[in-house]
Every structure is written in C-alpha cells, then in structure tokens.
Amino acid sequence: MSLLFKHLRAHQVFGANTDVGKTIITTALVRASARSTNVHYLKPVSTGPLDDADDKHIKRYAGSRRVQADCLFRYDDPVSPHLAAQLSQRPSTPSDETLVNTIANYIRRSAAASQGAHMYIETAGGVHSPTLSGTTQAEAYRALFLPTVLIGDSRLGGISTTITAYEALLLRGYIIDAVLLFRDAYYRNSEYLTPYFAEKGVWVGTFDPPPPKAANDQENFAITEKYYDRIVLPRNGNQGKDAVDSVLHAVDHLDKCHAARLAELESMPRRTLDTVWWPFVQHGLVKGETNVTVIDSAYSDFFSVYKPSPSPSASPQDASLLTPQFDSSASWWTQTFGHAYTPLTLAAARAAGRYGHVMFPQATHLPALRLCEGLVQGPGRGWAKRAFISDNGSTGMEVALKMALRAFTRRVRADREGKERLGVLGLTGSYHGDTIGAMDACEADGVYTCEWHDAKGVWLEPPTVAIRQGEVYISLPPALHPEEGRVDVRADSLQRVYDVQGRLDSSLARLYRGYVEGVLKGLEERRRGGDVSVPRLAALVLEPLVMGAGGMRFVDPLFQRVMVDVVRSGKEELGLVPGKGGEDDWRGLPVIYDEVFVGLYRLGLESAGPLLGAYPDIGVNAKVLTGGLVPLAVTLAKQGIFEAFWGSGKESALLHGHSYSAHAVGCEVAVEALKEIQRMRGSGTWKEARERWEVGPTEDEGKSVWSFWDPDFVKAVSCAKGVEEVMTLGCVLAIKVKDDAGGYTSHSANKTFASLKDILRGENTISAAPGGAPYEVHYRTLGNVAYFMTSLNTKPEVIRSVEDRIWRVLEQSG
Template sequence: MGFVWWRLPVGLPVLDPLGRFNVIFIGIWPLRFPGVLVGDGRLGGISGTISAYESLKLRGYDVVAIVIEDHGLINEIPLKSYLRSRVPVFVLPPIPQDPSNDLMEWFDESCNVFNSLKDIMLEAYLERMRRLNEMPRKAGDVFWWPFTQHKLVPPSAVTVIDSRYGENFSVYKVQNKEYITQQFDACASWWTQGPDATLQTELARDMGYAAARFGHVMFPENVYEPALECAELLLDGVGKGWATRVYFSDNGSTAIEIALKMAFRKFSSDHGILPELLKNNPTESCIELMVLALKGSYHGDTLGAMEAQAPSSFTGFLQQPWYTGRGLFLDPPTVFMHNGKWTVSLPEVFHSATLKPEDTTFRARDEIFLKSRDESNLAGLYSLYVSQQLSQYSTLSETNKQIGALIMEPIIQGAGGMHMVDPLFQRMLVNECRHCRIPVIFDEVFTGFWRLGVESAAELLGCVPDMACFAKLMTGGIIPLAATMATDAIFDSFTGDSKLKALLHGHSYSAHAMGCTAAAKSIKWFKDPYTNLNITSEKSQKMLLRELWDAELVQQISSHPSVSRVVTLGTLFALELQADESDAGYASLYARSLVQMLREDGIYTRPLGNVIYVMCGPCTSPKMCTLQLLKLYTKLEEFTLVKTKMNIN
C-alpha cells in the first residue's frame, strides 16, 4: 500500500510516441496506487495539467493532490477554479537553475507545502485503509446480495475488491498485514466480462465521450450515431443472414420477455388467432400460449422469463409463488468429456433405443457439431420424439393450450449447471418447430459474442432462429444493455394502422448512448485479429477463437477420480465434482472448501453447486488459461486428499 508521484509536464505525459503508457507506468497500473500529480506552472501548463489529471481519472486512479512550480503565471488560480473541491492544488517556489545551488534555501521555503502534502497523503492513506477494513462488516449490514444466503457469509468471507485490471481483481486482504493481491476473475463476473486491460481503457474513454456528448436521450422515433452503429454491427455480426431488426432493452431477462411477446404474436398471426382477437376485444385472450423448452434451462428472473423455465430451485414457491410453468419441458441429451472421451448422455426416454457406439461416443469434440450427424439413427430418434411431444398440442384441446414458441439456450445451459446439450437434438427441435410454424427463440445472453468460441452459438448449431437475445458480453460486460433481434416476418406481425398492434414494451434507457457505444467498441474489438490475437480463420474464412484450454490438461482433469464430467468450449471450462445425490445440485456446499483453496491461490471462482467453472475472456491468452487449469488441478488434488482423509475418519 503506497503512493505514486506522477510528473506530467506539457507535451510529455507518461505515454510513448505510439500513445501507449510506458513500461514503468504499466507495471504499477494494476495496483491503482493513489498519487500526487506534478503539474506544470509554465505557459500552456493549465491545459496540460488538466489533461493529465483527467487521463489519470479516466484510467481509474485517485489523485489526492496536484503540485506545480511557480513560474509567475499564477496557474494555480484557474486550476483551483476548474477543480473546485475535487483535489487541492499546491504551489512550490521556483527551483534555482544554478547547478551549484545546494537547494537548502529552496527546501526551507517549500517546507510548508511539503508538510501539507505529507499530511494530505497520510490522511488519504488512513482514510483508504479505514474504508477498506470496514467494508466487509458494512457490506453485510446494508447489502442484500443476489443468489446469496447471508447466514453463510461472515465478514471474513467477503471479498473486498479495490479495482479491476483486465481479467484480474485487485483484492484487499488482511493476514497479519494489509496488502493488495491479484485474483483471476474465473466467473467472468457472472459471465459478463471479456475486455483485456487495453480494451478496458478504450471502453472507459469511449463511454466518457458518449456521456459527455449525449448524456441520455429518448429512443422511440429518434436516431443517434451510437444506437445506429450498434444496430448495424449486430445485424452484420450475430444476426448476419437472418435478422433484420434490433429491439434494444436493458438486460438479458427483459430481452427474453420481449422475444416471448414477439414469438406469441407471430404464432397467433400465423395460426389465425389474431384476426379474431382484434375483431372482438384486444384486451381478452382466447387461448393459453405455452413454450417448448428444455429442463435445466434458465432464462432470467422476471416473471415471464421464469414461466418459460422448467420447475427448478429458482421457480419453486419459496422463490416465485406465482410460478405455474407455462411450457412443455423436455429432458435434453447432454454431452461431456469423461476419462478423455466425449459422450452423449441420453435421458431415460431414449434408453430402449438400439444405437451404434458411434452415435453416442466421439474421439474429438468437433465431431459432435458435424452436420453429417443429421443422417444418423439418433437424429431420427430425436425427431420422432419431438414430433410426438408436439402432437399433443397440434389442435386446440379442452384446456385451450398451444405451443407458441420454442426457447432454448444454444449448446450450453449456463445457470442450470454448465451442461452442453447435444447440438443434434437442438437442431432437430428447430426443424420440427419449423414444420409446425412455431417461432424459434435462441437465448444467447450467455453464449453470444465469442463466449463459446464463435460470435454466435447459432454457428455451432448449424441453424438460425427467428429471434435471438443478446446481452452480457455485448458491451464487453462494462455496462448493462440487451438486444432482441428478429426477422422481417416477426416485425411485420406488429405492423398495422393501430398503435395497439405495435409492440408496447420499452425501457426508459432503451438504446442508451453509453451502452451502445460500449457495444460497438466491443463487437469490433473482439472480432479484429489486430486487437484480439485469439481470432483465427479457417479455410472457409469462418472466424473463431483459437483453442484456449490445453488439450492434455483438460483430458487429465476429466480422468481425475473426483471429477464426473468436464465441458470445455470457447472461453468456458467446467467440471462437475463426483458427489452423492445429497451433495449435488445448485444448493450443494460440497465444493466450498475447493472454492476457498482456489481463491487463496489467486482464482476467484463462484460455483454452481458441485460444478466448478473457469471462464476467461475472448482476448485472454492460452498461456493464462493454462496457468488457471494448472492451479485448478493442483487444488483438486489437495481437495481430494482432504475428502479421502475425512471419509477414512
């Protein structure tokens, strides 16, 4: 814990000729030391000092004081006026230019200034320490953390984050002495994070520009550059080849709500429900529309999104007393690695089927995504099963229920336990719904923007939706923003002469300029090989991330006796610990000691029950990923040894 002195004279900041921070500055950057800025008292020094001050603030530094040399221009007066009460400005007498001067007289004249600086620095340090030390207790007193049982989190278990630099937290700890240490953000702060340190600064600068230029402006019937550029990039990226419209909202869950409204309107229009409804009373409903979805899925916490999920820990009466589960929820086949082999795990409904070994076991993960699997026996089995399930709702029953939308997380179910769903099964789901004219929604809030190694998980699935929802990594994870993308056919089902036929849904901060600016920067940054060194191109010119997780190490972990399955794809590595049924599932505390070991070793992870995952960003180097896996394997060995001793005793 300490201070830094920044000397930033006019025209010579701590930047190299290419505009990058010099090596010394980069070395201390992650520590975010508070500092004293040595400004410039010469002609032109006012603007130079202000520019230096704002550059430091924009990069997340605390400046406790500014000091300038007196050159007779009284630069301190306009500086104090501009800075007001934000930071004190001190003036030192002119430094004698005579090399033979021993400066003793100058030091005597400067004594009061240096004493004041010392007092301010000490006061700032003590205040910072006081605040950091009281944070865990105060947090427990005033916060209501999401997805947290407060009774299980004593003050000693609270992580105090002083700052972030790229993929790492700077964490304040007290163990005999106070210190700041680095922790790799292995949960990507709930799957939102992607920027490296350079992009983090770029985003801060661009968002500052957007805030200064636009503040916030209303979106309906208006257009401004950040929103338009963001929409164009979305349509030319994750929506390329299928989407024509972008509907902005504030987060993933509300993007899902919007998609459900879109899908149900389209279904109602296509199946003759809408004309009859509009002719009579637009406030009445004549049938109950349901979704086709997968068990283990999770689409957010708002009421409509929860209705589109199968019964789970999140939807029970304890959490959501209004929940009814308005859907047909199918048990999906999943894919995972165990003992170095990729295997399809089939639900019980398929157990009686006669299948070839090559239908359910694979030598390499990429074989799972081959379109040639569409001709396999398993594909026919999947199609028949889905068709039979949908046939229950092919005509209006006595309960007036119909399947009005398919909604699914493509490839990976996140909150449900990091399960990889067999892409062949999801492809057959889409095919069967197309036959029944059921609109298809892809929930890409988690999977979109390179999380799974491609810009959109639809590329892995080999089919496209009618609507898709994006958030999290869309802005680089730095600020909330979501988008629901749709086809012209979906959009046309809302057009008409009456405003009542329009999509009456919106948010005060729809398409806010700061979020759209961050999204535009992140979308371009992640897919540019010059800024993201992980981007590669196949012979087909298809862009994807290079393999980030060491293959041998992944196989080794998958063969560990404490591991029941491993999933690795794109920026995600996940493992499920072998556990008795009573120690498995979302509420399990089985992994608690392993999580603590990892945090002490510099990996901040947050488990999903007995599932541990490590998540990097699209720009994270394979070397960094390998380091995290090596640490994980070492701690896994220690965890297993402790559990074995406990069982013996």
C-alpha cells in the same frame, strides 16, 4: 496488481507535462517525509546523462540518511524512453509486464525492509509519455494502481495540460490524492487550478518556484539547499501567510489519504452486512465479515481484494493488504477483454460527453444506429432484419417472448382466452433471466423462480455432451430410453459431435426426431381433447449449445437442430402452423435463440446458427456485447416477426421499453466492443488456441469448435479422481464433481475447489497476475459443477497458470 501496505505509504508521481518541476517537487516531498520516517524513492526509467539523472538529484538533496533512491532501467540518450530503448542497441526492450513486475517487486522489498516508511515512484515526462515498449505510462502503470500525485504545469498553457492530464488519469480509474505545482506571478495558473480542483475534492498544494540555476556548482548546491529548506518548513516554524505552502502540509495530506483508504477498506465488510442485500446469496450462510469479498479495484482478469490479515505463511514481501484474485467467472460471464479496458472506457466517456442520455422512440443517434447495423450484419447475418435495444439479457428475452407470442397469435387469430393459455417449448434446466416473464418461460420446479411464477410451457430433458476419462460421450436421458434409463454413447471426437450437418441422417437424429414429434403429437391430442392443463405452444426457446445457469450443461447440438427442424415442419397434427413462404417468414413456431451467455464468441463462435445449420427467427445478445462495462441487450428479429407489429393503431406496436432504452453510452461501448472482438479474432492467441485443438483458420469458425483451455489439460482433468466429467468450448471450462446428490443446492464443487481461494506457493507455481504477485482464484459454482471462464484476450500464460492451480487442487482433493 495493486499493492497496499499498512506501514508503507506509497505514491506514484505523474507530471502534467515534461519539465514541470516533477523532480524538484518530488525531492521536496522526500525531504519532508524524511524528517519523520524512512523514505524510498524510485525512478523506474531514466534517460539522459547520469549527471542529470533524477535519482542522483534525490541522493544529493535528500538531506537525510533515511532516504534510499534507485533507478531500474537507465539509458544514455536524452530522449523519450521508447526511443532511448531503440537507440540503445541492447538485445531486447523490456516489456510493460517486465517493467511493472520489476516495480512491484521493488515496492514489496521496500515494504519488507521497513516498519514504517514513505515511498515515491517518479514517472518520466508527462502522463502519456511512452514507456520503454511505447505504451503510454498512464496505460502501463495502471496495473499497479498506486495512489497518485499529479504535478501541475505552471507555464503558459499549463491550465489546459494539467486538467487534461488529470482527466486522462481519472478516466483510467487512478486515485488522485493531490495536485502540486509552482506558483508563477505572471501566468498565475495556480490561482485558477486551486478552486477548480477544490470543487472536485482534490487537494492542491502550491509552492514557490526554484531559483535560477547558478553557474558555479558549489553555489548552485547552496541556493538549492536554501530553497528546499524554505518550502519544507518545520511544523512549528513560520506561522505567517506562507505556512500553508509548506511541503510538510502535502506530506500530512498524503498520510491522511493513506489512513482514510485503510479505514474505508476495513469498514466495508461490516457496512455491507448491515445494508446490502446480495443476489444469489443465502445471507444465513455468510458467517461474519471475513466472508465478504472487498474488491478495491479490478484490472485485466483480476480483482484486487482487501485482505486485512495476510496468510500466516506469507513472506514479508507478500504482506500486501491487497491480494490478486483471478476472476474465473468473468464477473458473471460479462467480461470480454478483462476489467478496466481503456478502449471501452473511452467509448463510454465519448458517448456520455456527446449525448448523456437522449429519448429514443422515433429518433436515432449514431451509437444506436451503428450497433443495430453491426448486429444485423454480424450475428444476424442472413436472417435478421431488425434490432430492438433493451437494458439487459432478461429484458431482451422478455422482448423476444413478446415478439414471438404476438407473431403466433396474429397468425392463428387467437382470442383472448387462447392468448392466456399460450406456452413455450424448451429444455429442462433452462434459464432466461429473473424478470417474471422470463421465469415463466422455464419449468415450475426450477430454482430461479418466485411465488408468482407460473410456468407456461413444456420442457424436454436434453441429451448432453461431456468428456469422461478422456473420451467424449453423449448422455441420453431416460425419456429417450425409458426401459434402459440413461444411456451413454461414445463419440469419436468433439469435432464429430459438433458436425451437425454430418449427423443429420444418423440413428441418433432419427431417435431425437421421433421423440420430439411424439411429445408434440401427444400434447396436441390432449389439448384438442379438452385437457386445459396443456398450453398451446407458441414458440421454441433455446439456449444454444450450453445451458449456463442450469448447470453449464452442454447440450447435444444435434438435438437442438432436430427440435428446430421439427417445429418448422409446420405439421398441424403437432400443433404447428404453416408459414407464408419466403426467407423472411417464420413457420411452425417462432424460434428464439437465447444467446445472452453463449453469443459473440464466448464459445468461440459468433453465433450458434452456422454450427447448428439453423438460424433463429428471434435472437438475443447481451453480456459480451458491452465487454462487461455497462448493461445492454439487443433482440434481433426476422422481418416477418417485425411485420406482426405493423399496423395503423399504436396498440398494435411493440409497446415495450424503459427510460434508458438505447442509451448512447451502452450503444457506443457495444460498437467499440464489436470492433475489438473482430480485431482479436485474427490475433496470435486465437490462432495458437485453435491450432492446439487442430482447428483450421477463422474462416471456418462457424463449423468447428475449440477452446482457450488446453486439450491435454482438459483430458487429464476428466480422468482425475473425484471428477465425474468435464467439458469446454471457447472461454468456458466446466468441471462436474462426483456427487450422488448433485443439483444446484449441492455444495460439493465449492468444497472441492475451496483451496483455490488460498495463495498457492511452491517452486513450480506460475505467477501470472499483474505485478507478478501470488494470487487466489475467485470462482463460482452451480451445485456440483465448478466453472471457469476466460476473457476473449486472456493471456495464454494466465490460462496455463490457472490450469496449474486447478490441477494442484484436484490432486490434493483426490
């Protein structure tokens, strides 16, 4: 992960191409820096004869004892690093992780050894030249996120290669502090590139090219020394027209960039507290600037967070101002492949460059069309015929509600008064978003409401599933056993609980069915008797399997299946309406699945439909849909729902949308994300996780449940002192802390896991963050529930490391 030290100014040097003078200019930078401070030079990978090695050139021409030059991985063949590694016949090729960790450790040692120094890390070849593993350098070194100096190409075609290299780095988020290149009197690339980059705020330095190499080694040394002396001008030396070309000016600029970055990071907490209004945060509880998390960058599953004061127990090598933090909420459940995932970044750029944003009504473009087709044939397979694109999960649910209410009112021919008294059937603790309509589809006493909230519906308390003391239990709410209160039913296994089809004839199914039918019948009798407080139910709205914001409550899937079956019975005495027949029709009530959180494999399942054995009439996907890069939502619907808006007048159309409806960038990113998800389904990581949970191949994924979290770890946590229960599916792990008060406003989980935000040290500590640094865990809680979430491609070693952290914290708190 990114490293930043106050007294070590480090820059990575990339070349626009091979043989552009990268080592020559880097040597000049080293010499200029060595005039005033110590300098560390690192060549991570070197290929070719030792006599031609870049670090040897640095040692020969550094001009000062203040310079230390090193190389980490050296190969004899003068070819691309990946090929050199293959030809070396060594037992193994260092992985990208090994390469990055070795570089990071070198930087830390250099920082610990210096009270003040400059550092230059010179890459090999061009920006996309391969590393030893074959990954391009721009990709492999992104984990380090070091400020960059780009050496431009002064040769024929160099304008194009320099700009291309710059854009390749920019697309991956690199900070490019300077572009440096030689002047060429014939091609004059620098004359074009200087104003080009100046318009983008990038500093450009141009220097005379080196003289031709002399045949005699002693003479060559002399003329090379003279050349370096000429371009590294003394500060009070030549004040003529060439003074601006001094490499000292480049060093001064890089120093200013380093100082400006430090100052910006230091100022951000105060500026934030003075200006920003956060979501879901009580500002009255934020006690000063130290409570503001300053995220400098993010990569893979980790934030890189600014910490101006390292821990007192930190070793000198751990004194970086940037600390890795595991993003254990997957940034509010959005991250699919971790942060800064290049395929999605390129997809966004591809669509932005081709379309920008274009109007969508009565139009089409490939990203939107492919997305709609992909979702109808994916999670909508077998039931959905239409896809409506909106901007986020809450809006997607508003669209779903509009669809359901229109379909219902057209069938029952409700008048205006009847329309105003429509409501939904749902579960207590539901959450469908923060727009007004989505809030109205939740109960009145929920925490996610506002003064204008008007709860429209009826909500049933659901039975839930959890693991306690190593055993699986289904907890039945008092409504199901009024005389006994809450009743816990022990289950054989999680697989048995989620075998919905096999449980349909069980006594619990009959209990659930009687309860749901009894509630609906009682409501209908009251409504027909003139009770104006009872709404006419017009839709069933469910968060399948897990109610996320409501406390990570894992609902007994059988209960949700029974709810769907009951409303689809079409019994008029329950306030339901019959269907018209056909697989594209809905009957009873339109059924909405809010899969904004749980959909697209967040729980290890593409959709809850196959597991429940019942598909919705309307479904909503978001969050995972775009991999956490841009907001987007899609509402899927049956043909029968779509036909409720069919007519000859515009007033009967679905008049819902926003200016950025079906924006091409979001659609293209979503299409790319869906491709990546399908690729990952067959990965060894998924196979290994499924095997640990004794689950078969992916072909059976719709009928079985599993988790990326280790089953033995989950069982152990469920037995830990202070833990009431634990539950997991797919990426999600939820730990409920024992707390008599409980509820969303409780601080018990936050208090229990507070030390996760500290650096954990010890002989057995696993360090899994990029760069091998000790890390913290950035987590969120829901009252007395702490939840932790992986991406779909989080490395097993990272998950094991986080499990180790969680277990240590529970041991300490117990």
